[in-house]
Each structure stands twice: as C-alpha cells, then as structure tokens.
Amino acid sequence: xxxxxxxxxxxxxxxxxxxxxxxxxxxxxxxxxxxxxxxxxxxxxxxxxxxxxxxxxxxxxxxxxxxxxxxxxxxxxxxxxxxxxxxxxxxxxxxxxxxxxxxxxxxxxxxxxxxxxxxxxxxxxxxxxxxxxxxxxxxxxxxxxxxxxxxxxxxxxxxxxxxxxxxxxxxxxxxxxxxxxxxxxxxxxxxxxxxxxxxxxxxxxxxxxxxxxxxxxxxxxxxxxxxxxxxxxxxxxxxxxxxxxxxxxxxxxxxxxxxxxxxxxxxxxxxxxxxxxxxxxxxxxxxxxxxxxxxxxxxxxxxxxxxxxxxxxxxxxxxxxxxxxxxxxxxxxxxxx
Amino acid sequence: xxxxxxxxxxxxxxxxxxxxxxxxxxxxxxxxxxxxxxxxxxxxxxxxxxxxxxxxxxxxxxxxxxxxxxxxxxxxxxxxxxxxxxxxxxxxxxxxxxxxxxxxxxxxxxxxxxxxxxxxxxxxxxxxxxxxxxxxxxxxxxxxxxxxxxxxxxxxxxxxxxxxxxxxxxxxxxxxxxxxxxxxxxxxxxxxxxxxxxxxxxxxxxxxxxxxxxxxxxxxxxxxxxxxxxxxxxxxxxxxxxxxxxxxxxxxxxxxxxxxxxxxxxxxxxxxxxxxxxxxxxxxxxxxxxxxxxxxxxxxxxxxxxxxxxxxxxxxxxxxxxxxxxxxxxxxxxxxxxxxxxxxxxxxxxxxxxxxxxxxxxxxxxxxxxxxxxxxxxxxxxxxxxxxxxxxxxxxxxxxxxxxxxxxxxxxxxxxxxxxxxxxxxxxxxxxxxxxxxxxxxxxxxxxxxxxxxxxxxxxxxxxxxxxxxxxxxxxxxxxxxxxxxxxxxxxxxxxxxxxxxxxxxxxxxxxxxxxxxxxxxxxxxxxxxxxxxxxx
Numbered sequence: 098x099x100x101x102x103x104x105x106x107x108x109x110x111x112x113x114x115x116x117x118x119x120x121x122x123x124x125x126x127x128x129x130x131x132x133x134x135x136x137x138x139x140x141x142x143x144x145x146x147x148x149x150x151x152x153x154x155x156x157x158x159x160x161x162x163x164x165x166x167x168x169x170x171x172x173x174x175x176x177x178x179x180x181x182x183x184x185x186x187x188x189x190x191x192x193x194x195x196x197x198x199x200x201x202x203x204x205x206x207x208x209x210x211x212x213x214x215x216x217x218x219x220x221x222x223x224x225x226x227x228x229x230x231x232x233x234x235x236x237x238x239x240x241x242x243x244x245x246x247x248x249x250x251x252x253x254x255x256x257x258x259x260x261x262x263x264x265x266x267x268x269x270x271x272x273x274x275x276x277x278x279x280x281x282x283x284x285x286x287x288x289x290x291x292x293x294x295x296x297x298x299x300x301x302x303x304x305x306x307x308x309x310x311x312x313x314x315x316x317x318x319x320x321x322x323x324x325x326x327x328x329x330x331x332x333x334x335x336x337x338x339x340x341x342x343x344x345x346x347x348x349x350x351x352x353x354x355x356x357x358x359x360x361x362x363x364x365x366x367x368x369x370x371x372x373x374x375x376x377x378x379x380x381x382x383x384x385x386x387x388x389x390x391x392x393x394x395x396x397x398x399x400x401x402x403x404x405x406x407x408x409x410x411x412x413x414x415x416x417x418x419x420x421x422x423x424x425x426x427x428x429x430x431x432x433x434x
Numbered sequence: 435x436x437x438x439x440x441x442x443x444x445x446x447x448x449x450x451x452x453x454x455x456x457x458x459x460x461x462x463x464x465x466x467x468x469x470x471x472x473x474x475x476x477x478x479x480x481x482x483x484x485x486x487x488x489x490x491x492x493x494x495x496x497x498x499x500x501x502x503x504x505x506x507x508x509x510x511x512x513x514x515x516x517x518x519x520x521x522x523x524x525x526x527x528x529x530x531x532x533x534x535x536x537x538x539x540x541x542x543x544x545x546x547x548x549x550x551x552x553x554x555x556x557x558x559x560x561x562x563x564x565x566x567x568x569x570x571x572x573x574x575x576x577x578x579x580x581x582x583x584x585x586x587x588x589x590x591x592x593x594x595x596x597x598x599x600x601x602x603x604x605x606x607x608x609x610x611x612x613x614x615x616x617x618x619x620x621x622x623x624x625x626x627x628x629x630x631x632x633x634x635x636x637x638x639x640x641x642x643x644x645x646x647x648x649x650x651x652x653x654x655x656x657x658x659x660x661x662x663x664x665x666x667x668x669x670x671x672x673x674x675x676x677x678x679x680x681x682x683x684x685x686x687x688x689x690x691x692x693x694x695x696x697x698x699x700x701x702x703x704x705x706x707x708x709x710x711x712x713x714x715x716x717x718x719x720x721x722x723x724x725x726x727x728x729x730x731x732x733x734x735x736x737x738x739x740x741x742x743x744x745x746x747x748x749x750x751x752x753x754x755x756x757x758x759x760x761x762x763x764x765x766x767x768x769x770x771x772x773x774x775x776x777x778x779x780x781x782x783x784x785x786x787x788x789x790x791x792x793x794x795x796x797x798x799x800x801x802x803x804x805x806x807x808x809x810x811x812x813x814x815x816x817x818x819x820x821x822x823x824x825x826x827x828x829x830x831x832x833x834x835x836x837x838x839x840x841x842x843x844x845x846x847x848x849x850x851x852x853x854x855x856x857x858x859x860x861x862x863x864x865x866x867x868x869x870x871x872x873x874x875x876x877x878x879x880x881x882x883x884x885x886x887x888x889x890x891x892x893x894x895x896x897x898x899x900x901x902x903x904x905x906x907x908x909x910x911x912x913x914x915x916x917x918x919x920x921x922x923x924x925x926x927x928x929x930x931x932x933x934x935x936x937x938x939x940x941x942x943x944x945x946x947x948x949x950x951x952x953x954x955x956x957x958x959x960x961x962x963x964x965x966x967x968x969x970x971x
Contacts, residue, residue: 133851137485138869139581140858140893149575180477182572182637191656247687255691262691268659268679269467275655381683383657391474 105420109413113406117170120405121163124398131155131179131396153179166402175406176399180391185403189385193407194278195265196384199376200369202300203308208362211312212351215319215358219327220346230316237313242372246306246379253302263381265299266292303380307372311365318361322354329353355426363419367412465676466970468952470963471689471698472680475657478572479643481617482561485577490617491702491963495649495662495678496538497620498670500529500554500599501611505964506956508726508778508874510611514549514621514646515599520914524606525589529554531597536667537623538650540642542633545625549646551593556624558584558591567631572640578618582872587613606912608919612873620645648673648966657682674954674969693718693947699970700948700955702963706764706823712947719952724768724775725944726871726959727821728879731812731832731937732895737863739804746934748798749864750788752839753832759940762827767940772927773869773879775941777959779916780876780923785931787938795839806840813857813865817850820961821868821942828866828939857895866939867895874960876923880907883935898935 132149133141150156154165169176175185218227254262261267265280273287281300284292326332327350335349336342374386385404392401476492477484484490502513515529535549560568561576562585579585587610589602603610613619623644630639643651648670649662660680664673681698683689689701690708694715704712704720713720733740733749740746759767768775771787799806812833815825822828826847833843843864848856857865872878881887885904887894903926910922946957954968 128849128852130851133855135485135575136577136851136854138854138867138893139577140854140891141577142580143891145580152574179573182478182483182640188656195658250688250691255694258695262695262697263683263685263688264681264692264697265658267697268469268661268681272653272661274653378685379688381657381681381685381688383655383682387657387684 102421105417109417112413113410114167116406116409117167117402118163120402121166122159124393124396124401125159127393127396129396131398134394134396170406175403178392178400179397180395180400185399188388188400189404189407191278192383192385192388194275195280195382196370196373196377196386198279198281199300199303199307199382199384200366200373202304203306204311204362204365204369206304206308207312207315207365211315212319212358215316216323216346216351218316218320219323220342222324227320231320234313234316237309238317240309242306242310242375243379245309246302246376249302249306250379260302261295261299263299263379265382266296267299271295303376303382306379307369307376310372311362311369314361314365315358318358319354322357323350326350326354352426356423359419359422359426363416366415370408370412466674467677467679468675468700468965468968468970469679469681469698470965471683471692471701472660472963473682473686473689473702474684475682476654476660478640479651479654480572480622480640481620482557482576482579483572483574483640485581487961492660492680493620493643494617494647494962494964495966496643496647496651497617497622497645498535498647499615499617499619499621500531501615503612503615503874503958503960503962505967506958508612508959510615510874513615514554515614518611520608524608524912524914525603527601527603527610528594529599529601531599532669533597535646535669537626537646538644538665540644540651543626543629543644545623545644547625549621549623550596551599552596552624553621554599555591555593556627557619557621558588560622560627561618562588568627568636568639571636576618578616578872582613582616582618584613608911608914609873609875609877612875612878616873649678652677657684668966671967673966675965678965690947693949696949699952700946700963702946704945704947706766706945709766709945717950718947719950720945720947721955721957722766722943722945723957723959724777724941725820725961726775726778726874726941727869728770728773728775728941729819729821729828729866729868729939730770730773731864731939732857732862732867733864733898733935733937734860734862735896735898735935736860739802739808740810740863742802742804743933744798744802745804746937747788748795748802748839749836749841750934750937751791751798752795752841753835753937754790755787755939756790758828758831761831762824763940763942764823766823766943766945768943770938770940771931773882773930773936773938774871774876774923774927775959778871778874778876778879780920780927782924782927785927788934792835792838799839799841807842808840809842809844810836811846811863811865812836812843813846813848813853813862815850815866815868816847816853819868820870820944821940822866823942825866858891858893860890860897862895865895868939871960876919877907877911880910880923880926880930883907883930896935898933900929900933903929903933 132146154162178185178188214230218230221227250262253260271289271292273283276283276286280296281293284296332345332350335345373384377384377386389404474488476489479493481490481493499513500515501510504511514532516532518527518529520527531551537545559566561579587603587607589604592600594600626644627639630636648665648668650665652661652663654660662678664676683692686703686705692698693701712718733746735741755769759769771785772782774781812829814829815822829845833845836843869882883894883898884907885899888897888899906922906926910919913919951971953971
C-alpha cells in the first residue's frame with residue numbers, strides 16, 4: 098500500500114511540471130502585455146514601458162523567465178500579483194475558502210440527493226418515478242449554469258424574497274473579521290445572533306445552482322451502476338438467504354455499485370471548480386473563480402499561474418484521494434495493487 | 435480577531451441562533467448604513483498607484499487633496515489648502531494649508547500630530563523622487579502623476595513652514611490646480627508611512643489607508659466588502675450616514691436585483707437595457723448626465739487624401755451619427771459636435787454640427803479632386819470603453835455609410851495595447867478612438883489636438899497640427915482668469931470644427947441608479963461616487 102502511495106505521488110510530479118509549463122506558456126500566448134494592459138488612452142512612454150518590463154523581468158528570454166519561475170516555485174514562492182502587489186499565495190488563500198465552502202456544499206447536496214435518488218430509480222426500474230427522475234436529470238445535466246442561476250435568483254430572491262440575491266452575508270447587520278474564511282463557521286464563531294442562519298441563506302442558491310450538474314450525473318451513474326449490480330449473482334444469493342430488501346440494496350448492492358459513482362464524484366471536482374467560476378460571478382461570491390478571470394483580463398501572470406497551479410494540484414490530490422477511497426469501499430482493490 | 439459584539443459562550447451563540455431562527459430575522463444595530471453596490475475590488479487603497487475609477491472610488495472616502503472639485507462639478511476649490519496665490523511670473527504657487535486637520539487612526543497606528551506640510555511633501559515626493567523609500571513600494575507605478583506630465587511641469591515643491599507649501603513650475607500652467615484635485619494627488623500621512631517602514635511592512639501602507647477624509651477605513655475583504663465609518667472629526671461637510679459599505683458585486687444584473695430587493699441603496703453602472711424598467715420603478719431613482727468623455731473617428735491628416743480639410747469635412751457628412759447613437763448607444767449618448775461635452779465650461783454651443791448628407795459629401799469629394807471609389811482603412815476599437823460601447827458595430831455602420839459615397843473602408847483591428855501604440859505611431863489611415871477626461875479642465879481635452887502631441891508616438895491621433903489652434907492652447911494654459919481662458923477655448927472649437935481633424939461621434943451618457951430613500955447624491959461629471967453629504971431618509 099505504501100509503495101503504491103509513493104508511486105502515485107511520484108506520478109503527480111511530472112503532471113505538476115507539465116501543468117506549470119502549460120500555464121506559463123498559455124498566458125504568454127494571449128496577446129497583450131501586463132504593463133501595457135493597464136494603460137489607458139494616455140499611453141505609456143517607451144522609456145517607462147521598458148523600465149517596468151525590466152522591473153518585472155519581462156525583458157528576459159521566455160526560457161529564462163520560466164526557469165526563474167520554476168526555481169521560485171520550488172522554494173514555495175508563487176510571486177506577487179501585478180495588480181495588487183500582494184503575495185499570490187496570500188490572495189489565493191484569502192479567497193479559496195469561499196470557493197471550497199461553496200463547492201463542498203454543492204457536492205454534499207449532490208451526493209445526499211443524487212445517491213438515494215439513483216438507488217430508488219434502479220430499484221423501481223421502469224416505474225413512473227424512474228421515468229421522471231431520468232428525464233429531470235437530463236434537464237439538470239444540460240442546464241446552463243448562467244441561466245439556471247439567474248432564474249433561481251429571479252424567483253427566490255427577487256420574486257418571493259425567500260433568499261438573498263448574492264454575497265455571503267448581510268453586510269448591514271453582520272460584521273466580523275474572517276477567522277477560517279468559511280463564512281458559516283466564522284458566523285458561528287462570531288456569536289452574533291442570526292449570523293449563521295444568514296450565511297446559510299446566502300449559501301442556498303449558489304450551492305443548488307452549482308450542485309445541479311453533479312447531482313444529475315451522480316443520480317444517473319448510481320442508477321446504472323446499481324442496475325448492473327442488482328443483477329449479479331451475489332445479490333440474488335443475498336435475497337435467497339432471506340435478507341431484508343433494505344439490507345440487500347443498502348449493504349450488498351450499493352457498496353459495490355459505489356466504485357464508479359465515487360470515480361464520477363472525483364472527476365466532478367474539476368468541473369465543479371469550473372462551474373464555480375460562473376456561479377461566483379452570478380452570486381458575487383468572493384472565491385478564486387472571479388479572481389482568476391480578472392487575472393486573465395489584466396494579464397496578471399503570477400496570479401494566474403499560481404492560481405491555476407494550486408487549483409489543479411487540488412484537483413489532482415482529490416482524485417488521488419478518490420483512488421485511495423476505492424480500497425476502503427472495496428478492500429479487494431487495495432489488495433490487488 | 436475583532437467582532438462588533440464580543441464573543442460570548444458558544445452555548446449563548448447557539449441559543450441566539452435558535453431564537454433568530456424562530457423570529458426569522460435579526461439586526462445588530464440601528465446605525466445609518468448606506469450600502470453601495472460597486473463593480474469590483476480595488477487594487478489597493480493608494481490612488482496614486484492606480485488608474486481605475488473602481489480603485490479611486492474605494493479610496494476616495496478616506497482621502498483629501500490640496501484642492502478639491504466641488505461635489506457634482508469640475509469646479510476647483512479649496513481642500514487641504516485653504517487658499518493659494520499664483521506668483522506674478524505664473525510659475526510660483528503658494529499654498530496655505532488648513533490647520534487642525536486630524537488623520538484617522540487604525541488598530542495599530544495612532545497619529546501624534548495634525549496634518550502639515552510634511553504630508554504634502556511626502557505625497558508628491560513618493561511619486562516623483564526615486565530616493566523616496568516608498569518610490570518602489572507596491573510596484574511603484576505612478577501612471578497618473580506621469581500621464582498628467584507632473585515631472586515635466588514641476589520644478590520643485592518646498593515647505594516654507596509647517597502650513598505653507600511653495601510649488602515652483604517650469605513654465606506657467608494653471609490647469610495644474612485641477613491636477614491637484616485629482617485622486618493621484620491625495621494627501622497621505624508621512625508619519626504613518628514612517629511607522630509602516632519602521633515596522634518593516636511598507637506595502638501595508640497601501641492596503642490599510644490612513645487619510646484625513648470624511649470616512650475612515652474599517653475593513654476590506656477582497657471581492658466581498660469594504661467598510662468605512664464616518665469621520666466625526668472631519669474638517670469639512672460632515673457625513674450624514676454612520677457607516678458606508680461597498681458591497682462588491684461585479685455582475686450588473688445582480689447589482690440591479692440587489693437594488694430592487696433593498697440589499698443595496700446605490701449601484702454603479704446600470705445596464706442600458708435595464709434603464710427603462712428602472713425608470714418606471716417607484717422605489718428607484720435614476721439620474722444621468724453626459725460623461726466627461728468623447729468617442730471619435732480620427733483622420734490621419736498625414737495620409738493622403740486626408741490632409742485636405744474638404745475631404746475630412748466630406749467624410750464627416752457621410753456618416754449617419756444619429757443611427758449610431760440610436761443603435762449602438764441605445765440612447766445613452768449625446769451627439770458630439772466639439773471635443774468637450776456640454777457640461778464642461780467653455781463649451782461652444784454656437785457650433786453647428788455637420789449634417790448627415792451623403793450627396794453633399796460625394797460632391798465635396800469630387801470638388802476636392804478625389805476620385806471615387808477610393809480605399810481607406812477603418813480601425814475599430816477591440817475593447818469596450820466608457821465612451822464606446824461597441825467599436826466593431828460602430829465600424830460596421832460607418833463602413834456601410836461610407837460605401838454609399840464611394841469610399842471602401844476596410845475594417846482593421848489589433849489587440850488593444852497594440853492598437854493604441856500603432857495609432858500613436860500614425861500607422862492608421864482612419865481609426866476609432868476616444869478619451870475620458872481626468873480633471874474637468876478643457877486643456878485636458880484640447881491638448882489631444884496640440885502640435886506637441888502630434889509627434890510620432892504622441893496621443894494626437896489625427897496627427898493634426900494647426901498653428902493657430904496650438905498658439906491658443908498654449909496661451910490658455912498661462913491665464914488664471916477662467917473667463918479669459920473660456921474665450922480662447924471657444925475660439926479653438928471653431929477652428930477644430932472647421933478643420934475637422936476628427937469625426938466626433940458621441941459623449942456617452944452616464945446613468946446612476948439608487949433607491950428613493952437616498953438623498954443628497956450629486957452626480958460627478960468625473961464619474962466619481964462620493965457619499966459625503968448623502969443621507970438615507
């Protein structure tokens with residue numbers, strides 16, 4: 098097991114280097130210069146342009162810039178944002194908890210509703226419930242986030258006043274400095290009456306919007322995986338032994354059906370973070386998504402490179418964790434390694 | 435960790451949550467709080483380092499300048515300088531500073547003295563003198579200080595005594611008084627700068643601002659919220675609200691929804707498509723005025739046949755301006771007939787705009803000896819700017835109009851930085867461009883047509899150099915009497931109209947939307963959002 102762990106970890110190193118290279122090159126292929134992009138109609142004199150390009154090391158050959166960058170990364174230095182002159186890591190980890198909080202809630206929602214829905218649909222295969230669930234999941238699967246977000250905002254916030262429109266907490270009534278960066282936890286820690294519920298109210302719509310796609314995927318995957326497992330001999334044997342249907346489905350079938358579902362959940366983390374970019378924009382959610390988009394438009398090379406690398410590393414690690422989880426769900430897989 | 439309410443036992447918190455859940459809502463204070471839905475996060479809180487209105491708006495509550503624009507106007511009046519004199523040579527400005535002005539305090543910093551001349555020296559030297567310890571801090575890009583040519587204008591800034599500053603100029607330049615009212619000239623605390631330097635965190639100086647302004651900075655959470663509280667010791671017009679909150683909401687639709695639901699009282703930049711509905715909503719108030727900007731189509735007078743003024747006049751008559759205003763600006767634009775908008779002093783309203791007359795245009799081209807059809811390049815803007823909502827669409831409409839008079843316009847564009855640079859180098863034949871005013875002084879617009887800016891790499895994009903126009907431009911800079919200056923600028927507009935170095939398209943109209951309970955807001959021609967003097971009813 099330990100050998101496997103090291104092997105997998107070693108495999109992430111070339112992925113990480115490739116990622117660093119691709120991000121570094123891709124942003125430089127986009128037309129526009131980080132110094133000039135900020136200049137308005139006034140323009141900038143060639144002397145000042147040259148001075149700032151030199152200060153930022155942009156006058157060096159690209160290969161040298163890359164080596165410098167890689168060396169700094171090896172020393173844990175992700176550089177300084179060109180826009181704000183703040184450390185990239187500081188900026189990123191100020192915003193990342195908001196993205197994690199949103200993504201985590203969306204994923205929990207998707208799992209909590211998706212798995213039971215998929216199991217029920219498989220057990221009641223062909224029933225009206227199955228039909229409705231499958232057609233609804235297609236809708237959820239193909240729903241554009243932007244449209245869905247605006248629709249829910251119009252209905253629940255603007256129309257029925259059931260939830261706030263956007264943001265993470267009501268700024269008039271609640272104010273506390275962030276401790277963990279997770280608004281729900283910070284609200285609890287603040288001891289301000291009503292703050293936690295207000296934070297939850299702010300979280301509902303974005304989490305539903307972001308969770309819709311993985312919910313549909315998980316429900317469909319659970320259903321098809323369960324259908325396959327339910328026709329296995331060992332399930333028939335379990336039934337023949339007289340076990341209760343709940344025990345057969347819940348213990349014998351579901352546990353075996355979960356492997357592909359867990360894979361899908363792991364793979365969804367990437368798309369979840371991509372979806373978070375849009376969701377954060379619609380709901381003014383101060384996460385890394387909006388920050389990354391701004392970094393692209395402002396050609397903030399260090400912020401973009403650093404941000405993409407940390408997010409990608411996070412996705413790699415989650416998938417790594419998912420791989421390890423296989424062994425927990427099905428010990429035969431762990432032994433087989 | 436700081437709370438509005440000190441943390442009590444966790445159980446009390448849980449009980450509180452339960453109670454709040456039962457009553458359904460909870461409030462923690464009765465202070466008058468105005469929530470402004472802004473569009474983005476500031477880069478930092480030092481205006482001199484930045485060029486965007488987003489950052490200026492976020493820092494403006496905290497700072498004062500030596501001179502100030504009277505709220506809602508471009509009229510320059512006293513600020514931290516109570517009064518000033520211009521020497522007989524026109525090159526010496528003596529500023530008498532206000533006494534008893536207090537700087538704000540922060541968690542870590544408590545000022546030990548009032549504002550004085552050292553703070554003025556520090557604020558300018560930081561941007562000007564490479565030996566200032568803050569010259570390179572936070573990137574050290576003082577774009578506006580350089581864009582406004584301050585290093586070329588200033589000869590020296592000296593402290594005569596604690597409350598007198600003497601500014602010597604290299605040549606007479608009255609518009610500098612307007613420059614000093616701009617955000618880049620905000621006055622910072624030299625004592626706070628020293629404090630941060632000694633602490634080893636000079637970059638924090640730009641993150642936690644300390645000024646003398648009507649509001650003091652409380653907290654900032656990136657992409658989320660900025661908080662200010664009223665400065666009860668303010669020397670000027672006291673704020674009428676207790677707290678000012680910037681709720682950062684990048685999406686215009688979300689801002690509008692928040693305005694409707696009362697989650698914010700004021701929003702920046704409403705979408706033109708939302709305006710009709712907004713204007714009908716009895717809970718909202720929408721105001722507007724032409725922005726201090728201009729979109730125009732520059733004719734490169736160095737490229738034949740555009741050197742002939744008759745050709746430029748003909749092209750000015752070949753394009754249907756009203757159609758552009760209707761279809762691209764969606765009504766949110768004022769037809770431009772001179773470089774400056776009608777809200778600016780010295781606007782010459784007697785000028786008659788060129789009519790849309792394709793037949794006359796054709797005849798004029800023929801009379802000028804230009805054989806049609808002829809080919810030109812028409813560069814269109816690759817980005818949206820405050821004065822130009824859709825460069826490509828405008829380009830296409832102009833192209834279609836020009837075809838009717840026998841001019842084949844080829845649409846061309848580049849990445850924005852490249853586009854600007856090439857136009858400044860005069861590579862275009864014709865090209866869309868524009869300008870957003872910085873300080874409300876007509877010189878800030880007309881210098882775009884000066885001979886000095888017509889050089890290669892200069893920002894006179896029609897490369898038009900008219901000696902009469904230029905002489906008036908330079909003379910106007912030396913006069914301290916505004917009426918006398920206005921006369922010269924009016925005269926210059928007549929020359930500009932006759933010579934037609936540009937086809938003037940529009941001044942975009944800037945809309946501000948707020949809830950009915952917001953009173954006392956004055957729309958700034960400079961696009962500033964100031965909440966001093968604003969109240970909630």
